[in-house]
Amino acid sequence: MLPERLNKVIHLLARLPGVGEKTAQRFALFLATEAGDVANHLGAELTTLLDHIRPCDRCGNLADYDGTAAICDVCRDTRRDSNLLCIVARVQDLLAVERSGAMRGRYFVLGKLLSPLDGIGPEELPLERMINRIREDKVTEVIVATPPSVDGEATALLVARELEPTGIAISRIASGVPHGGDLEFADQITLGRAIDGRKAIDG
């Protein structure tokens, strides 16, 4: 029913996360009938995107690539505490931690989580690069901010074990009932962790 070229675009858009064929068709028809300027600009930007951005050479965050090196904004920022390192799974998680405003150090992006079921073992994680980074920056404290899932916990344990010989202080972000959340609707694992992770109330 639709031109072949448009079907190709629909097929590609349907690969975006959370986008099905129907939404992809809606996007494609919008680009083709209402927003030709967006189609043209997006086309031009996407065509050259991967030539101009790279994972940061130091931390794995996304960075502008100038042809020789890619250093991200966080690694360039000299006001940050380089002795404090937060380890995350993905760039998205780095952005989420940044939004919280609670992290004044730098980051290291693992890129993936340990996942025996998907065949991702320790050798697939950039542990050597992580340790080099920690040595170079004379990091004294590491916060592991992998997600509180089975894979995230396994990865956190692996990171902690790798860093044990260095004697660096290692912590894991707290898991519990979210701020504003209702105990009634919290699942039992979350509530169990909230109780396990309880803190003394300073009177």
Add this chain to the structure above:
Amino acid sequence: MLPERLNKVIHLLARLPGVGEKTAQRFALFLATEAGDVANHLGAELTTLLDHIRPCDRCGNLADYDGTAAICDVCRDTRRDSNLLCIVARVQDLLAVERSGAMRGRYFVLGKLLSPLDGIGPEELPLERMINRIREDKVTEVIVATPPSVDGEATALLVARELEPTGIAISRIASGVPHGGDLEFADQITLGRAIDGRKAIDG
């Protein structure tokens, strides 16, 4: 926090219908970190998309453009009843009617609806092209399938008035409680229309 080039892509993706900044960022990070092939292919396709598709010269549906003419699949299909014409507002609506399998004729896409509040008057609708099409194809029956909204009804009335002198049979798609819908949850206008549009039961 993110490279300037990626922010541009996020900004453009956020113009897609129903996509906010957060979803656009999710799409962009997916393209930049996980699916470089999709980014490259989509970039190439979008860059040349508008050079290769056009509204069909005859009906306004999207069609492959070969450099001189654009005739869509529906208009090319000789098995269709060219005396029956379905008038729709958008290409999306044409596709929806096609999916129903209930239309064996051809289509005419208005491109927009009459909307006094948005300053869209009768002169903005392709009424002359519509009438020419009806004359050329010797159309004997017109089904107006604009949506059952205020603008859709106003447009249907306008189309009917324009076609009155031709003496062609003109009908409007039925409005009522959707198939599988619950009367309890139908709004009062829908239920009112369902009653107004009641049909005799053949015993």
